[in-house]
Amino acid sequence: MESAVMEVYFAYWESxxxxxxxxxxxxxxxxxxxxxxxxxxxxxxxxxxxxFVASTINQVAGNVNMRNRIIKTEPLDGLILINEQADLxxxxxxxWAFYAKFRASSILQNKEGGWKFIHQxxxxxxxxxxxxxxxxxxxxxxxxxxxxxxxKRRTIELDQKNRELELETALERVRAVAMGxxxxxxxxxxxxxxxxxxxxxxxxxxxxxxINIYDDAKESFMNYDYSPEQGKTVxxxxxxxxxxxxxxxxxxxxxPDAFSEIIIAGKELADFRAMRLNNGESDDPRFDNxxxxxxxxxxxxxxxxxxxxxxxxxxxNRIVLKRFRNVFDLAYRRYMDISQAVAQARESxxETALERVRxxxxxxxxxxxxxxxxxxxxxxxxxxxxxIDSAGFxxxxxxxxxxxxxxxxxxxxxxxxxxxPYFDHPFTNAIIEAKKKGVESLTFNHTIENRNKxxxxxxxxxxxxxxxxxxxxxxxxxxxxxxxxxxxxxYISNYAGIPYTDAENAILMRFGKVFEQTYTRFKxxxxxxxxxxxxxxxxxxxxxxxEIASMRSTSDLEKITPLIWNxxxxxxxxxxxxxxxxxxEELQQVNTYLSNPDGEAIAAFHQPYNTTxxxxxxxxxxxxxxxxxxHWDEMMFIEFDKNLVQEGAIxxxxxxxxxxxxxxxxxxxxxxxxxxxxxxxxxxxxxxxLQLVQNLADAFSTAYARYEDFKKLEAAKQQVDKTLIDLKxxxxxxxxxxxxxxxxxxxxxxxxxIQNPLNFVNNFSEVNTELIxxxxxxxxxxxxxxxxxxxNDIAVNEQKINHHGKRAxxxxxxxxxxxxxxxxxxxxxxxxxxxxxxxRLAYHGFRAKDKSFNSGMKTIFDESLGKINIIPxxxxxxxxxxxxxxxxxxxxxxxLANDNYEPTVSVSTRNLNHKMEVRIADNGKGxxxxxxxxxxxxxxxxxxxxxGTGLGLSLAYDIVKAHDGELKVETKEGEGTEFIIVLPIx
Numbered sequence: 002m003e004s005a006v007m008e009v010y011f012a013y014w015e016s017x018x019x020x021x022x023x024x025x026x027x028x029x030x031x032x033x034x035x036x037x038x039x040x041x042x043x044x045x046x047x048x049x050x051x052x053f054v055a056s057t058i059n060q061v062a063g064n065v066n067m068r069n070r071i072i073k074t075e076p077l078d079g080l081i082l083i084n085e086q087a088d089l090x091x092x093x094x095x096x097w098a099f100y101a102k103f104r105a106s107s108i109l110q111n112k113e114g115g116w117k118f119i120h121q122x123x124x125x126x127x128x129x130x131x132x133x134x135x136x137x138x139x140x141x142x143x144x145x146x147x148x149x150x151x152x153k154r155r156t157i158e159l160d161q162k163n164r165e166l167e168l169e170t171a172l173e174r175v176r177a178v179a180m181g182x183x184x185x186x187x188x189x190x191x192x193x194x195x196x197x198x199x200x201x202x203x204x205x206x207x208x209x210x211x212i213n214i215y216d217d218a219k220e221s222f223m224n225y226d227y228s229p230e231q232g233k234t235v236x237x238x239x240x241x242x243x244x245x246x247x248x249x250x251x252x253x254x255x256x257p258d259a260f261s262e263i264i265i266a267g268k269e270l271a272d273f274r275a276m277r278l279n280n281g282e283s284d285d286p287r288f289d290n291x292x293x294x295x296x297x298x299x300x301x302x303x304x305x306x307x308x309x310x311x312x313x314x315x316x317x318n319r320i321v322l323k324r325f326r327n328v329f330d331l332a333y334r335r336y337m338d339i340s341q342a343v344a345q346a347r348e349s350x351x352e353t354a355l356e357r358v359r360x361x362x363x364x365x366x367x368x369x370x371x372x373x374x375x376x377x378x379x380x381x382x383x384x385x386x387x388x389i390d391s392a393g394f395x396x397x398x399x400x401x402x403x404x405x406x407x408x409x410x411x412x413x414x415x416x417x418x419x420x421x422p423y424f425d426h427p428f429t430n431a432i433i434e435a436k437k438k439g440v441e442s443l444t445f446n447h448t449i450e451n452r453n454k455x456x457x458x459x460x461x462x463x464x465x466x467x468x469x470x471x472x473x474x475x476x477x478x479x480x481x482x483x484x485x486x487x488x489x490x491x492y493i494s495n496y497a498g499i500p501y502t503d504a505e506n507a508i509l510m511r512f513g514k515v516f517e518q519t520y521t522r523f524k525x526x527x528x529x530x531x532x533x534x535x536x537x538x539x540x541x542x543x544x545x546x547x548e549i550a551s552m553r554s555t556s557d558l559e560k561i562t563p564l565i566w567n568x569x570x571x572x573x574x575x576x577x578x579x580x581x582x583x584x585x586e587e588l589q590q591v592n593t594y595l596s597n598p599d600g601e602a603i604a605a606f607h608q609p610y611n612t613t614x615x616x617x618x619x620x621x622x623x624x625x626x627x628x629x630x631x632h633w634d635e636m637m638f639i640e641f642d643k644n645l646v647q648e649g650a651i652x653x654x655x656x657x658x659x660x661x662x663x664x665x666x667x668x669x670x671x672x673x674x675x676x677x678x679x680x681x682x683x684x685x686x687x688x689x690x691l692q693l694v695q696n697l698a699d700a701f702s703t704a705y706a707r708y709e710d711f712k713k714l715e716a717a718k719q720q721v722d723k724t725l726i727d728l729k730x731x732x733x734x735x736x737x738x739x740x741x742x743x744x745x746x747x748x749x750x751x752x753x754x755i756q757n758p759l760n761f762v763n764n765f766s767e768v769n770t771e772l773i774x775x776x777x778x779x780x781x782x783x784x785x786x787x788x789x790x791x792x793n794d795i796a797v798n799e800q801k802i803n804h805h806g807k808r809a810x811x812x813x814x815x816x817x818x819x820x821x822x823x824x825x826x827x828x829x830x831x832x833x834x835x836x837x838x839x840x841r842l843a844y845h846g847f848r849a850k851d852k853s854f855n856s857g858m859k860t861i862f863d864e865s866l867g868k869i870n871i872i873p874x875x876x877x878x879x880x881x882x883x884x885x886x887x888x889x890x891x892x893x894x895x896x897l898a899n900d901n902y903e904p905t906v907s908v909s910t911r912n913l914n915h916k917m918e919v920r921i922a923d924n925g926k927g928x929x930x931x932x933x934x935x936x937x938x939x940x941x942x943x944x945x946x947x948x949g950t951g952l953g954l955s956l957a958y959d960i961v962k963a964h965d966g967e968l969k970v971e972t973k974e975g976e977g978t979e980f981i982i983v984l985p986i987x
Contacts, residue, residue, distance in 0.1 A: 003074060003081075005115075005116060006074065006081050006083075006109055006116050007072075007074070009028055009109065009115065009116045010072075010083055010107065010109070012024075012028065013025060013028045013118065014067065016028075017054070017061065018061065018062070018065055018066070018067065019062060019063075020058045020059075020061060020062025020063065022051065022054055022055045022058055025051070025054060026047070026051045028117060028118055029047045029050065029051070029117065029118050030047065030110065030112060030117040030118060030119045031046075031047050032046070032047070032119060033046065033047040033050060033117075033118055033119055033120065033121075034046070034119070034120045034121075035050050035120070035121050035122070035123075036121075036122045036123075037122075037123055037124070038123065038124045038125050041053070042123075063092070064091050064092050065089060065090070065091055065100075066089070066090045066091070066092075066097060067087045067088070067089060067090075067103070068087065068088045068089075068090055069087060069088045070085060070086070070087040071085065071086045071087070072084070072085045073085075075174075077108075077174070077177045077178060077181065078178065078181045078190075079110070079111075079181065080108055080109065080110050080119075080177055080180075080181055081108070081109045081110075081116070082106065082107075082108055082173060082174065082177050083105075083106070083107045083108075083109065084104075084105075084106050084170055084173070085103075085104070085105045085106075085107075086102065086103070086104050086166070087102075087103045087105075088100075088101075088102060088103070089101050089102075089103045089125070101125045102125065102162065103123070103124075103125055104123065104124050104125075104166055104169065105121060105122070105123040106121065106122045106123075106169065106170065106173040107120070107121045107122075108120040108121070108173075108176075108177050108180065119180070120176070120177075120180060122169065122172075122173060122176075124169065167201070167202065168202060168321060168324070171198035171199075171201060171202055171325075172198075172324060172325065172328045174194055174198055175191060175194050175195055175198060175325055175328050175329065175332075176328045176331075176332055178190050178191050178194045179191050179328065179329055179331075179332030179333065180332050180335065182332065182333075185214075185223075186225075186235065188212045188214070188225040189225050189226075189227060189233040189235070191212060191225075191329065192209075192210045192211060192212055192225055192226060192227035192233070193210075193227045193233065195210040195227075195306070195308075195325060195329075196209065196210035196227050196228065196229075196308075198325075199308065199321075199322075199325075202318075202321060203318075204308070204310070204314065204318060205310075205312065206310050206311040206312045207308060207310050208228060208285075208287065208294065208308070208309040208310055208311060209226055209227060209228035209231070209308065209309055210226075210227055210228075210307075210308050211224060211225065211226050211227075211298075211306070211307050211308065211309070212224075212225045212304060212305070212306050212307075212329070213225075213253075213298070213304050213305045213306075213307075214303065214304040215250075215254065215303060215304055215305075217254070220239060220240040220241065221237055221238060221239050221240060222237075222238055222240070222250070222304070223235060223236070223237055223238075224236045224237075224238055228285075230285065230286075230287065231283060231285060234282065234283070236280060236281060236282050237280075238280065242276060242280060243272070243273065243276045245263060245265060245269070245273055246276075248263065249261050249263055249296065249298065253298055253300045253305045254300070256300065257300055257301075257302040258299075258300060259299075259300040260297075260298070260299055260300070260319075260323075261296070261297070261298045261300075261305075261307075262295065262296070262297055263295070263296045264293055264294075264295045264313075265293060265294050265295075265296070266292055266293035266294075267292075267293075270288070270291075270292075270293065270294065274288050287311070291311050293311075294309055294310070294311060295309065295310055295311075295312070295313055295314075296308075296309045297309070297310070297314065297319065297322060299322060299323055299326035300326075301326060301329060301330045301333060302330070303333070303337070304333070306322075306325065306326050306329050306330075307322070308322065350384075350385060351385065351508055351511065354381035354382075354384060354385055354512075355381075355511060355512065355515045357377055357381055358374065358377050358378055358381060358512060358515050358516060359515050359518070361373060361374050361377045362374050362515070362516060362518075362523075365523065368523060369418075371396075371407045371418075371523065372407060372409075372416040372417070372418065373416075374407070374516070375392060375393060375394060375407045375408065375409045375416050376409050376416050378392050378394075378409070378491075378512055378516070379391070379392040379409040379410070379416075381512075382493060382508075382509075382512070385508065387493070387501075387505050387508065388495045388497070388499055388501075389493045389494065389495055390410055390411050390412075390494060390495045390496045390497075391408065391409065391410030391411070391412075391493070391494050392408075392409055392410070392491075392492065392493045392494075393406045393407055393408035393409065393491075393492055394406070394407055394489055394490060394491045394492070394513075394516065395407075395489075395490040396488060396489060396520065396523065398432075398436070398485070398490040399436060399488070401423075402423040402429070402433055403420065403421065403422050403423050404419070404420070404421040404423075405418070405419075405420050406418070406419045406420075406421065408463070412465070412469040412472065412473065413464075413465065413469065417463065417464060419459075419462055419463045419464075420462060420688065421458065421459060421461075421462050421463070422462075424458045426451075426454060426455060426458070427451065428445065428447070428451065428455055431443065431445075432483070432485075432490075435483075435485055436485065440485060441484060441485055441486070441510070442482070442483060442484045442485065442506060442509075442510065443482075443483045443485075444480075444481065444482050444483070444500060444501065444506065445479075445480065445481040445482075445483075446478070446479075446480045446481075446498060446500050447478065447479040447480075447481075447498075449477075449478065452478065452479040453474065455479070456470075456473060456474060473496065476496035476497070477496070477497055477498055478496065478497055478498020478499075479494060479495075479496055479498060480494060480495050480497070480498050480499055480500050480501065481493070481494040482494075482501045482505070482506050482509055484506075484509055484510045484513040486513050486514065486517045487517060487520075488517060488520045489513055489516055489517045489520060491509065491512060491513040491516065493509055563596065563601060565579050565580070565581060565596070565678065565697070565701070566579055566596050568697055569680065569694070569697070572693045572697065573693075574680065574686070574690050574693055574694060575682050575683075575684070575686070575690070576680045576681060576682045577663060577666075577681060577682060577683060578595070578596065578663075578666070578679070578680070578681035578682075579595075579596050579678075579679060579680050579681065580593065580594055580595035580596060580679040581593075581594045581676060581677075581678055581679065581701070582594075582619060582623075582670070582676045582677040582678075582679060583675055583676040583705075584620065584623055584675060584676045584677075585607075589609060589610045589611075590607050590608060590609050590610060591607065591608050591609075591610065591612075591616055591619070591620065591676075592605060592607050592676075593605060593606050593607070593608065595679075615631065615641075615668075618631075619670055619677060622670065622672065622677075623670075623672050623676065623677055626672050627672065628669065628670065628671050628672065628691070628695075629668075629669075629670040629677070630667070630668060630669050630670070630685075631667075631668040632665070632666070632667050632668070632685075633663075633665075633666040633668065634664065634665060634666075635663065635664040635665075637666075638663060638666055663681070663683055665683050665684075666681050666682075666683065667681065667682050667683070667684060667685045667686070668680075668681050669681070669682075669685075669686055669691065669694065671691065671694050671695050671698045672698070673698040673699055673701060673702035673705075674702045674706065675702055675705050675706065677698075678694060678697065678698035678701060680694050758805035758806065758809040759805075759809060761801065761802070761805035762802050762805050762806055762809070765798045765799075765801050765802045765805075766802060768798055769795050769798045769799065769802075772791050772794055772795050772798070773795060775791055776788045776791040776792055776795070779791065826872065827870040827871055827872055827964075828870065828871075828872075828873065829868035829869065829870055830868055830869065830870075830871050830873045830876075831868055832866055832868075832869055832871070832876075832910055832917065832919065832984075833862040833863075833864075833866060833910055835873060835876065835877060835880065836860070836862070836880060836908050836910060836919060837860060837862070837908075838877075839877055839880040839881045839884060840858060840860065840880075840884055840906070840908050842881065843881055843884040843885050843888060844856065844858060844884075844888065844906075846885070847885070847888045847889075847892070851892070854888075854892055855904070856888060856891050856892075856904040856905065856906055857903055857904065857905040857906070858905075858906055858907070858908075859905060859906075859907035859908070859909075860907070860908050860909070861907070861908075861909035861910075862909065862910050863909075863910045863911045863912045863917075865912045866910055866912050866917055869917065869984065869986050869987070870987055871964060871984065872964070875960045875963075875964075876960070876964070876982075876984075878956070878957070878960065879957040879960050879961060879968075879982065880908075880919070880921070880982075882953040882954070882956070882957050883921045883957060883980045883982075884906065884908070884921055885953075886923075886953070886954075886980075887906040887921055887922070887923035887925070887978070887980075888906055888923075889925075889944070890923045890925025890926060890927075890977075890978060891904035891905065891906060891923050891924060891925045892904065893925060893926060894924075894925045894926045903924075904923075904924070904925075905923070905924050906921070906922070906923050907920075907921075907922045907923075908920070908921055908922075909922075912986075913983075914986075915985065915986055916983055916984065916985055916986060917983075917984055917986055918981055918982060918983045918984075919981070919982040919984075920979055920980070920981050920982075921979065921980045921982075922977060922978070922979035922980075923977050923978055923979075924976065924977040925977055925978060926974070926975065926977075927972045927973050927974040927975055927976055927977055927978055928943065928970070928972040928974070928978055929974055930974065933970065933972070936954055936970065937954050937955055937958040937968070938955065939955040941954075941955075961982055961983075961984070964984055964985075965984075965985050966982065966983050966984040966985060967981075967982075967983040968980065968981070968982055968983075969981045969983070
């Protein structure tokens, strides 16, 4: 490597001396920096440096020679530092003459195109170049500088120049280390080099070298410290931890170029030493033998560089320290720029990873796609170079102390959902305590013993191959970081036991917050799936019930296993075998119905309860109403099949034996009232899957109970049919009785109404008979005027007879019309007139039965009501029934009331725009609240036995409903009742 570097180094200077600018430029890195002797020779990029060489190369090419070259190389953390001293000769008037001593420090780095110069510091101590010159040939020629004078001058200054060279070399070493910084802790390497170089430069009684980096927002700084006695240390100090620290920070933060010198002695030194110990620094025994210590610091803007000594340093050494500060400041600013660029690139990586998680989360179509989400989280964490072996999350950790984890790791081919019940362990209890206190994050670094206890519990429930378990138990540790958000617990872990950094934990928190944002979508998906699954379960249950309900004979039982097969498939339950075991308690035997791999039923067979093996165990579990599970290997399955063949249940050629024969079979028997539902699979079913099977078993039980009771139901049906016929006859008789009772009440009312006009007719007829006799007498007497007067009275009376006769005729016609059966045809009718007519009819009907009955009647009719389309006869019956009930209610109360009670029945109508209402109210006893729900039921009556059939309100309710209306009741016990008929106005 050294030969390759030196080849590039010599080629560089050869191209410079020969004036080949392009070749020289090819050896420079794009980020090349340079510090020369003159102020105009300081460059921070390759372009400016090459432009300067090109503009001054004519002074050099062919005129300069390097002699007496002393070259030293030194590797520095991937870089090469080359220090060279040489004598520069120049050609003046054809003669080579000594010009000056030349020193150059060059840093080279191996890049993609080979070794490149990244920095160079060159100087000539007797600088005589002018602005814009490189070699002052013309000036030297003009002054006719003699070689002897130059040598003499340089000899006198040799000690000073050697000192400068040593200092430049020391600065270059610090600069090289500083320029190679890649992370914050590299500052310790700078401290070490700084200490070493200061010691070489004669700094006596030096205690340590330090770099401070300030954080004003947190009012604290990190102190990077090196000394041979105590090594490299990093300590956090608060600005206010001690008055000396306060003073030092105040001085150094006052300006970017500030200087601080603080001498600590006596009691103040003892206090300061105690503060260091309390702040976590190890004690320095050298403090035991000193009277004072001095701290020197130069500010670098964002920090400070300094040292402490057990004696004061000279002014010239302060200047040296400042020059080291300048070298560090330039390098540190470059480091900060690089760090910022690295941080930006890192942030871009993190945002890209987060967006991938966010995109996959928001793209979920089913809740079980969470396995893909945790896989993406795991992969993105790995992609960010975070040391993880596993990652997972729990979405309902706040609801239970059990774990329901979606987990991905390097030891399983795909993520798994794992349910782990709570177990008592400091780890689990710490998580529970964190939930209670609202802690957002926790970190763990388990001992091997504690870790193995956790593994023991987890592997009871988590699927893992034996070789994977063994590999995990053989790892060296377990470190974890958890974040606990509102709904999500997210964790990462590694099995090397390496704790995660604050930066890595911050990234984990960001991943958690991104996934937290998608929690609502997950819950929506989960709810939709639950609803869909519920619909599927209901549909499955309905199909099972419908199918089994259609069974009528023993042969129909062959439909059972295909039915179960289809429904298990529909529900998404994994299985390869299924069947039903029906327990016959009367015969003490198990009736078995199994399917072949295609879901087709094979012949049923029967075994006694006491059959050895699985049957007897199955019966025990059924009687306890417990699930029974078993695991068979291939040989156990074959043995079972042989028994079936021997019992004649199946033949040796059955598909049950030959097709899809399992090498591992997990048997699950779930109980229901009449037996057990069997599902066999190559793996154990999950809790959710078993619940689906249990739901199916419960549905099967309900439906099968119907099949068992079918014949009993058939016999019972005949008895029910006979009872129904008898009931209908009784109903018809009661309806007829109700009609007759209503007809009697109506007839009494009609008779009373007709009696009035008939009385008038009879009375006026008798009067006319008497008047005719008188008129004849007067005519016989010749009193014709009196006879004419009597004749006029007879004529008036005839008109009254005619009027009241027509009135009776109208009443009869109206009643005839009412007595006709309903035509079920609506016609416009005046609801006010109808209400008034039936109020009077009901009253007179009640009076006809009880001459002592009297009641007040009130009517409030809304005149804005026009005619509405109704069936008048039906609505009349409703009104008549309700008004009769009202008169009955006030009559009953009147029997018990004192003299102050005034029975009153009121009828009112009201226009409600698109509807109208008729209110029939009484101030009777009211209806008890406990009876309100029954009053519209057929045959229910509050009247004493023999006084009512209980059909009136039921018929009224049906008639109003047939008119698309409502019949409601409002009542208050002891105060009265009001029935409200609401009818649409069309």
